[in-house]
Amino acid sequence: MVSVTRHLDVTGLLCPMPVIQTQNCVAELCPGDVLSIRCTDPGALLDIPAWCRVHGHVLLSTDENPEEIVIVIRVSS
Amino acid sequence: MLAAKLVQNQGLHVAGLNFFTGFCVEGHTHSIRSRSNRKPRRNNALWVAEQLNIPLYMIDVIEEYKSIVLHPRHGYGANLNPCLDCKSFMVKKALEWMHAHEFDFIITGEVVGQRPMSQRRDTFPVVARESGANDRLLRPLCAQLQPLTLPEREGWVDRAQLHGFSGRGRKAQIALAEQLGLKDYAQPAGGCCFLTDAAYSRKLRDLWRNRDRPDYDIDDIMLLKVGRHLRPRPHLKVIVARDAGETRYLRGYRRRFTCLDMTSHNGPLTLVEGEQNDEDLDLAARIAARYGQGRHEPMVRFQVLSIDGREREVCVTPLRADEVPRSWYL
Ligand code: SF4
Numbered sequence: 001m002v003s004v005t006r007h008l009d010v011t012g013l014l015c016p017m018p019v020i021q022t023q024n025c026v027a028e029l030c031p032g033d034v035l036s037i038r039c040t041d042p043g044a045l046l047d048i049p050a051w052c053r054v055h056g057h058v059l060l061s062t063d064e065n066p067e068e069i070v071i072v073i074r075v076s077s
Numbered sequence: 078m079l080a081a082k083l084v085q086n087q088g089l090h091v092a093g094l095n096f097f098t099g100f101c102v103e104g105h106t107h108s109i110r111s112r113s114n115r116k117p118r119r120n121n122a123l124w125v126a127e128q129l130n131i132p133l134y135m136i137d138v139i140e141e142y143k144s145i146v147l148h149p150r151h152g153y154g155a156n157l158n159p160c161l162d163c164k165s166f167m168v169k170k171a172l173e174w175m176h177a178h179e180f181d182f183i184i185t186g187e188v189v190g191q192r193p194m195s196q197r198r199d200t201f202p203v204v205a206r207e208s209g210a211n212d213r214l215l216r217p218l219c220a221q222l223q224p225l226t227l228p229e230r231e232g233w234v235d236r237a238q239l240h241g242f243s244g245r246g247r248k249a250q251i252a253l254a255e256q257l258g259l260k261d262y263a264q265p266a267g268g269c270c271f272l273t274d275a276a277y278s279r280k281l282r283d284l285w286r287n288r289d290r291p292d293y294d295i296d297d298i299m300l301l302k303v304g305r306h307l308r309p310r311p312h313l314k315v316i317v318a319r320d321a322g323e324t325r326y327l328r329g330y331r332r333r334f335t336c337l338d339m340t341s342h343n344g345p346l347t348l349v350e351g352e353q354n355d356e357d358l359d360l361a362a363r364i365a366a367r368y369g370q371g372r373h374e375p376m377v378r379f380q381v382l383s384i385d386g387r388e389r390e391v392c393v394t395p396l397r398a399d400e401v402p403r404s405w406y407l
Contacts, residue, residue, distance in 0.1 A: 012329060014299070016097055016120060020135045043120070050123040054133050 002060060002072065005033035011068060015043035019051050022073075026057065031077040034060065039069050048073070078125045079250060080186040080217040082257050085129060087234050091184070093133040094174055095122035096167050098142040099298050100270040128259070138170060139295050146272065147291050151203070156278035158270070160192065161200055168208035175213070182213040182228045188250075189219045190243045218242045218250070271302060280306050280407045287314070287351075296330070303327065304348075306407040307364060312352060314407075315361045317368050318345035331382060337365050340390075341378035344369020359393055364405075366395035 008025050010018040018039045025035060037048060045062060048071050052059045058074040085091045126133035145166050149159030164187075171183045187196050187204075201223070205214045212227040215234065220226070221241030229236045242249045254260075271277040280301045285291035303323050304316045316334075318324040324346040328336070334348035335358070347365035349358065358381065366377040372395045379391050 016095075016101075016122075016135055017137070019120070019123070020097060020137050023135055043118070046118075047120045047123060050120065050127060051133075054123060054126045054131075 002034050002074075004036045004072065005029060006035050008035060008037045010037060010039045010041075010044075012040060014041045015047050018044040019047045022048055022051065026055075026073075026075055029075045031075055033075045035073050035075065037071045037073070039071070040067075042069065044071065045069060078129065078186070078259065079253055079257065080184050081125075081129055081131065082259065083217040083239060084184055084215075084234060085131065086257070087238060089233065091129070091131050092178070092180065093122065093126045093129075093131055094171050095133060095135045096138045096142075096170060097135060098146075098163075098270065099139045099295050100146075100272050102270055134174070136170065136174070138166075141170075142166065143293065146293075151200075154193065154273065156273055156275050157281055158272040158278075161203060164204045165207040168204055168210050168214060172208060172210045172213070181233065182215055182226070183210055184215045184217055186218060187216045188242045188244075189216075189222055191245055215239075218253075271298075276407075277301060283308060283314075283407050287311075296333070300327075300330065304345075305368070307401075307405045308407055309360055309364065309405045310357065313357050313361065314350040315364050316348040316350070317365055318347070320345070332384065335361075335384060336382040337362055337391075338380040338382070339365065339369045339371070339377060340380050341376070341392075342369045342371035342374070344371065344377070358391060362391050362393040363396045364401065366393055367398070367401065369395075371395065 006025060006029060008021060010021050013021070018037065018041055022035070022037055029035060037044070045064065049059045049062070052073055056076045058076060060072040060074055063070045081091050081093065122133055122135065145159055145162045146157065149162040151159070151161040154160050168183060168185065175181070175183055187201070189196060189198055189201055205211055208214070212225075215226045215228050216223060217239045219242050220229065220236060220239035222243060225236070228234045240249070240253065281293070281298070284293065284297060284301065300316065303326055304318050307315045307317070309315065316327065318327050327346045327348055330348055334350050335353060337347040337349060339345070344365070345368055347361065349361045351357070353361070362379050365379065366372060369377060371377040375394060376392050377395055379393070381389050381391055
């Protein structure tokens with residue numbers, strides 16, 4: 001079980017805002033920190049992993065249920 | 078994408094910037110409509126960054142962009158698109174970012190003569206001048222037709238390896254993409270935002286007309302992308318969801334609008350804007366009833382939720398198609 005450094009709630013926001021907020025949040029974190037993102041826009045399931053690939057962050061998990069999506073990432077250097 | 082690739086191929090480090098104005102065609106509308114209708118689409122800016130293996134920074138400019146849309150110095154294009162001011166604004170933002178992050182110059186994918194407003198031969202220099210970027214703005218696809226820029230003069234990029242494309246045709250770009258090994262390259266053929274869309278611009282104008290002064294917030298402009306918008310009376314606007322995804326989305330606006338929920342039949346959610354008396358509300362419900370499964374029934378029932386939280390029920394006869402004049406649709 002990874003320990004989450006910060007939780008980000010972007011429920012109700014539509015893409016690309018979840019990505020922008022993730023990006024801004026990660027800018028305040030340190031390498032190795034874990035960010036958990038709660039969102040409702042299914043587009044985030046494509047965009048946040050793509051954003052992680054582009055910036056070299058590690059996608060740890062995605063979890064989708066009818067109410068929300070939780071994406072957990074590890075910040076890289 | 079092509080412009081970035083040309084510069085990257087000369088061994089320079091390139092980063093992508095993507096400005097979110099709130100009017101971008103990407104993302105939102107795909108997300109709002111029912112999941113069953115369409116799969117979420119990729120974000121093109123991220124996709125391009127991934128293909129080119131460059132970092133991408135996405136920047137929210139919603140607030141600052143308002144002054145560009147509301148008061149464009151150079152006016153609008155065919156619709157409410159202030160392309161020339163918009164380009165200058167984005168290059169100016171890129172310049173700020175460039176200074177803050179110790180980059181040396183800015184590149185854009187513009188081609189002279191490609192777009193009627195912001196990419197004409199005579200308006201091309203306006204963007205460089207008004208943004209303040211001046212000769213730090215390089216357009217690799219048509220650089221050979223433009224005066225020398227700083228990166229060319231300094232030898233950071235080799236002008237001979239840039240291009241001299243012009244005009245609206247895309248053959249040269251397609252050939253270049255092939256040459257660069259880019260099979261699927263994201264390049265919008267039309268405008269890149271909703272402001273170039275006639276129907277959207279009509280709705281935005283209507284919104285401004287019905288406010289004390291032209292203004293908007295992000296919720297306003299998002300809402301214009303969703304649902305059928307009708308104005309049956311000058312003070313009354315009705316927004317009817319087109320599918321379950323839009324119904325879900327519109328429900329988020331229930332504190333700003335009167336909300337009509339069809340209870341007797343399956344049907345979309347409807348929002349009603351403006352001060353309404355009982356007659357107005359009846360009319361709004363009769364319009365809404367047209368779009369549910371009870372449209373041919375004598376009576377359709379709604380639960381009405383007012384902005385102040387009051388709930389009540391109304392029963393109405395759906396309007397017939399010929400009772401909804403075209404002029405009501407925005
Ligand atoms: S079409 Fe492009 S340049 Fe024109 S207003 Fe929209 S974002 Fe700006």
